[in-house]
Amino acid sequence: MGNFFESLEHVSWVTTIGTTGWLYSGISVIHYFSLFVMIGTIVIVDLRVLGLAAKNQGLAQVAETLFPWTWTALGLALLSGFLMFTTDAGDYFPDTVFRVKMTVIFFALLFTVLVKRNVPRWDKEPMISIGGKLLALASLVFWVGAILAGVEIAAISGLG
Amino acid sequence: MHEFLMSFGKMLESTWWGRGVRMTLWGYPFVQLIHYSGLALWLGTNVALDLRLMGAGKGRQTARELRDALFAWNWIAFCIVVFGGILLLSGTATAYLSNPAFEVKLGVFAPLALIWHIIVQQKARSWGETMDTPLVAKFAGALEMLLWICVVTAAVEIPNY
Numbered sequence: 001m002g003n004f005f006e007s008l009e010h011v012s013w014v015t016t017i018g019t020t021g022w023l024y025s026g027i028s029v030i031h032y033f034s035l036f037v038m039i040g041t042i043v044i045v046d047l048r049v050l051g052l053a054a055k056n057q058g059l060a061q062v063a064e065t066l067f068p069w070t071w072t073a074l075g076l077a078l079l080s081g082f083l084m085f086t087t088d089a090g091d092y093f094p095d096t097v098f099r100v101k102m103t104v105i106f107f108a109l110l111f112t113v114l115v116k117r118n119v120p121r122w123d124k125e126p127m128i129s130i131g132g133k134l135l136a137l138a139s140l141v142f143w144v145g146a147i148l149a150g151v152e153i154a155a156i157s158g159l160g
Numbered sequence: 161m162h163e164f165l166m167s168f169g170k171m172l173e174s175t176w177w178g179r180g181v182r183m184t185l186w187g188y189p190f191v192q193l194i195h196y197s198g199l200a201l202w203l204g205t206n207v208a209l210d211l212r213l214m215g216a217g218k219g220r221q222t223a224r225e226l227r228d229a230l231f232a233w234n235w236i237a238f239c240i241v242v243f244g245g246i247l248l249l250s251g252t253a254t255a256y257l258s259n260p261a262f263e264v265k266l267g268v269f270a271p272l273a274l275i276w277h278i279i280v281q282q283k284a285r286s287w288g289e290t291m292d293t294p295l296v297a298k299f300a301g302a303l304e305m306l307l308w309i310c311v312v313t314a315a316v317e318i319p320n321y
Contacts, residue, residue: 025316025317025320028316029309029312033203033309033312036196036199036200036204036312037207039200040200040202040203040207040208040237041204043200044204044205044208047233053230053232053233054229054230056228056229057221061220061221062229064220065212065217065221065226068216069207069211144197147193147196147197147200148193150196151189151192152189155188155189
């Protein structure tokens with residue numbers, strides 16, 4: 001399995017990205033910008049569920065405005081992240097901190113999707129239940145965790 | 161100017177937080193977390209309004225309504241960004257203050273983007289009164305996004321200089 005990821009690094013367009021400064025930097029910029037927009041829009045919806053943000057707007061109103069940007073940004077973040085991953089795939093794949101990051105992102109996305117699916121129902125209720133607020137809190141906490149895991153990759157493993 | 165910046169930098173590096181960031185294993189990632197979490201909220205709320213001003217996602221609310229709804233957390237986020245940024249800077253301030261990419265980020269693009277953001281956020285109240293935004297609002301929103309992309313680009317380049 002490890003050999004597959006090692007060999008991925010040597011695919012022609014991957015080595016091009018890995019060795020062309022401006023190209024790699026550009027992909028980094030896309031990754032950072034899109035993850036900021038993605039997480040920011042998710043967090044605003046979570047804060048609205050928690051009753052801490054945009055209180056003068058309906059939950060569905062806030063969510064329907066912001067979620068399209070969330071998914072667009074998610075697509076860009078995944079694509080740019082994958083491209084950066086390929087340039088050092090052999091080292092990233094077995095790395096514990098990287099695997100933690102991927103796991104945290106998986107759960108963060110799960111909670112985000114659960115929040116999204118509940119928005120139409122919660123929007124009709126006069127008050128959102130404790131369970132709903134806990135879901136939104138979980139989404140928020142896991143996304144902050146994803147950022148932490150991301151910065152720890154460089155700090156602990158020296159990758160990226 | 162350079163000497164002043166270097167002595168300012170040394171002063172920051174000698175603070176207890178500067179030493180903490182520099183000398184502990186967890187310090188630097190932790191302050192990065194603060195700075196990046198703030199940035200997610202800051203850029204997220206900025207870009208959401210910019211895109212709305214550019215005419216995307218209309219029909220659910222006016223740009224003015226969106227601007228008002230996001231205003232508080234936009235500026236709370238800014239405070240978190242600046243707080244985290246000062247902590248990050250303090251770890252190795254003299255290195256940052258001698259770094260051309262950092263100088264461009266903080267000296268050129270960030271002030272420009274911030275000033276433009278304040279103008280756009282103010283004007284959004286009149287531009288965004290109805291569902292359709294005027295052409296100038298579309299350009300203004302696009303320009304703000306571009307300026308913040310420039311800030312992030314300069315930041316990404318810091319390690320390369």
